[in-house]
Amino acid sequence: MDRAEILKTLKSPAKWGQKYSLWAVYFCTGCGVVEIPPVITSRWDAERFGVLPMATPRQANLFLITGYVSVKTLGAIIRTYDQMPNPKYVVGFGSCPVNGGMYWDSYNTIKHLDKYLPVDGWIAGCMPRPEAIFVAVVHLWQMIDKGIATGYERYKDNYEYYQTNQRAILPHLAKFAGAEAAPGRNS
């Protein structure tokens, strides 16, 4: 952790800020969220890493997709992701976002999250332990340092691809103006 290294900080204060102040939007997407309360409370104390839960996506820059993603939840996830301001990072937590996990043959879950949202990192496990979140956070710091945590830029650059996939599975998705102005608002 190079939080207190002043010279490095002065070279890029933006990076320093993004690394050591990751605010996660407190959206409980699936059963994996049962690991989050222990992480943010006294026993595992995520606050010493700078990670805090935030109530609304406007205030957050980290999105932990915890657990399986049902089709209905995917709509909410996409809208929440669109409302977060750049730069934003998505981390898939658990096996379900990676490849469907336990629900690999369900008709109602998403098997590969990164077809619909750009994901910066995955945490495998069912459930991963809280320490795994900290390993992921440290990993994310290193990626931010090297400048390769660019999920949000991928989203902007390949918006057509993501939107096509989203509309294929959610034909009536009412979106906000995300990276581009999206048509169709009220449904």
Place this chain on the structure above:
Amino acid sequence: MMAASTVTRIVSIAALPVVGFLVGVLFLGLSRKITARIHRRYGPPLYQPIIDVVKLLTQKENISHGILFDLGILLGLAGALITMVFIPAGGLRPLSASGDFLVVLYLMLLSPLGVALAAGASENPNASIGVSRKFILALGYEVPFLMAALAVMTRFQTTSLLEVVSCQEGSVLDWGVFVLPLPAVATFLILPAMLGIRPFDFAGAPQEIASGPMVELGGKYLAFAAIQGALHTYVVLALFVDLFLGGGASMLTFLAKMLAVFFVGVCINAVLPRFRVEQGLRYLWKWPTILAFFGLLIVALRLE
């Protein structure tokens, strides 16, 4: 001679907001660290709020709901800045001759008004609920606070904060807390409400109303709102110290007294849960009001 005194004046006017800002940020960091230690965990470093503010200000994208949204946040922070300059702080007393305690009480309105306008412009009912709760809370704590403030002003026969501070300069026993014990205790009981910390933080409850007025604030707007919160804490603590703890002969003693009061506030915040709105209102209008009322009555009767 004239130039030197004008320069000193300008320097002191400019220094106070800077000092206030640093103190506010330090107090924010201190509160998170102390809360963490009370919770038996490590907690973030003391300079964590600086990291947060830097992150928010350097964000690559900011979202706004229109011109009133921008102006409201600007007014919120500017209001807090201007209020600080009118409160005597240790040796620095820049603009206190242009506005007495009544002016300070009303300048303290500019900041919440700005935030309330920005929250209204957010076009979100969570923000509106947050603002209505905030105003109800303010109505709650203003009744005992005004009684205590009037007791101080009537006892010292002045509405100027400078004179209130100088009346307490003799010895420790001249402090407001010994001269006017009932109003001081009443103000201490409502201090968490004025600071907006638990058990009275229902105005910006993340779990109930998605952080209330700050629901649509992100990036630089959230940074300004956070700084405004820190400055508001400074203003409330400075007022308490000036009214009841004898101000401060120098900046250091002033800050030390503020720190002591703040420490108690943080301890209360760390262990208590949150009131409901009507519970908070009932509490504020019960014992603090009764104590402050009797304090004011005693002072008024002494005048006869």
Place this chain on the structure above:
Amino acid sequence: MDMETSFAAILPVAFGGALLVYLAGKVSGALRNVLAVLLAAAPVALVAVLYGREVRIVYYSLPFLDAQLALRTDALAWLFAIAVAAIGLLSIVFSLRYMQGGERLDFYYFAMLLVNAAMLGIVFSADLLSLFVFWEILSWATYLLISYRGGKAVAAGLKYMVMSIAGSCAMLLAVASLYATCWTFDIAALARQVGAMSAAYRLFILLMFVLAFGIKNAIVPVHVWLPDAHSEAVSPFSAVLSSVLVRMGIYGLMLIMYGVLGQGGLAELKLGPVTFAHVLCWVAAVTILVPLFIAMLQDDAKRLIAWSSVGHGGYMVLGIAFGTTLGVAGGLFHALNYAACVALLFLAVGAVEHRTGTRDLNELGGLMKRMPVTFVTALVGVCGLIGVPLTNGFVSKWFIYKTLIMEGHPFLALVALVGTWATILYGYKLIHNAFLGQLPSRCREVREVHFSMQLPMILLALAVILFGVLPGIPVRAISSVQVSLGLEALESGLWALPPAVGELNTINILAGVVASLAIVYVGFALAKKARRVDQFDSYGAGSYVPPDRYQYSVNFYQRAHELIGPYVRDRVDDFYGWLVAKAEGFFEEARKIYTGNVNTYAAYIVLLAALLIVLKIGGQFG
């Protein structure tokens, strides 16, 4: 044109103008509108040239009472006259578009100008008989205008009329009694003679006048006509009603308390340690406290502002009754400031009602996007109401607070300060429910009002800010009023008070606010420029925003309502209602004397004759 002619021309122009406008309306609507504006502007010009002069003219000699009816102008009269004329002009300009297409417009403009003229007559009267005559004209014209719309407005007008008549009777009693004692109606002459009267008589006279003026100014417990009247009247007239018409009560109080009785005379009216002024202060305190909390719970925008009028009238009476230099200056200044703010707010609500068709705060929202000028001026008006620093309301309230604290009346100061917090709550509710939040879909095509309706609001908002930043301008006029009534002058610079009076320097505050805003803006501009999102891209917990269902307006202060609602019901109104019901019941019973049966009537006659005979015989023995 010398002063006397120009002064003598004011009332004929005003009254004649009303008639002329009515007749012109029969010819053409456009001619009537133009004439109305011109004839409303004429008194403004004529009054403005009279600043600082003292003129007196006799206009009628009563042959039978040996009295001369005269008009005079002095500092007090000028202050109120300029406010009356200016607000009259602004509301006529607003009415041009607002009332367009309405019915009986000739009558409407006639009545508006008549009300204007009557108020000018009241403030310029030099003797009590003229005052009473103009007062009656004003009351009747007001009744006609309040019930202009028909329906519920007629009931509201009737309520007003009954209470106003009660006040007028009290005034007539006092005027007649004074004439019977001093053989003169002239105010200046009465002022000289009244010092020789007994304290009890002076108290009686003062009480009668306070009743009359208090009913007009709506102090508790005679305030019950105001909320209904203000809500049911048309908005331009509500503006006039609330800003200058009810303040005729303040003018009257100043005239009688300080012009006739004098400060020394007032101090003698006491019962033990409690003076009459003291009692009046506490009545004013109740008037501040309860109505302002009732305003918080209203859903009808105009009713909210009407209750606000009742409450702020209490501030004015409190300042005036308190009697110190700062107090009287604060009370008078607040009358002036509040006139500007409340006229502005009624015009703004009228503009909203004009475009959206409703003034129910539960159904509006987000209008600042469609009506920005109305919103900004309404915001300035609400800030003036609250007393945000740099608005005029702040300076006048500061005077009142300061004098209450320094003279050692902390509980009165407490009531005044808590009243301001109630004002903050209902002020924000008004702004939020009408202009902030989500725009309902049926208001999506609402346009801003025409410039002729915007202009009065803009001018009033400018006045609010100007008098807040440079309070010396009106304070000088008010100080000359105090001097003319025998009180001490209030010294003040253009923007700063001398240190002996207190610490208030509005230019420094303005400089500080501007500098802070500039500093903050620099930081703001250095960060990345924001992307604009519309009202449907708002936090909805991952859901889309349901149109027309995402506004928090209903029960805006529900929690506080639950706690304080039972205590702030208008029990006085309930009491009057009970009284009226009982009286009607009694009259119903009394009516049964008229049975319509000739036999009963014959029996009555016989019984009465028998009674008279018995009394006569009994009297001869007694």
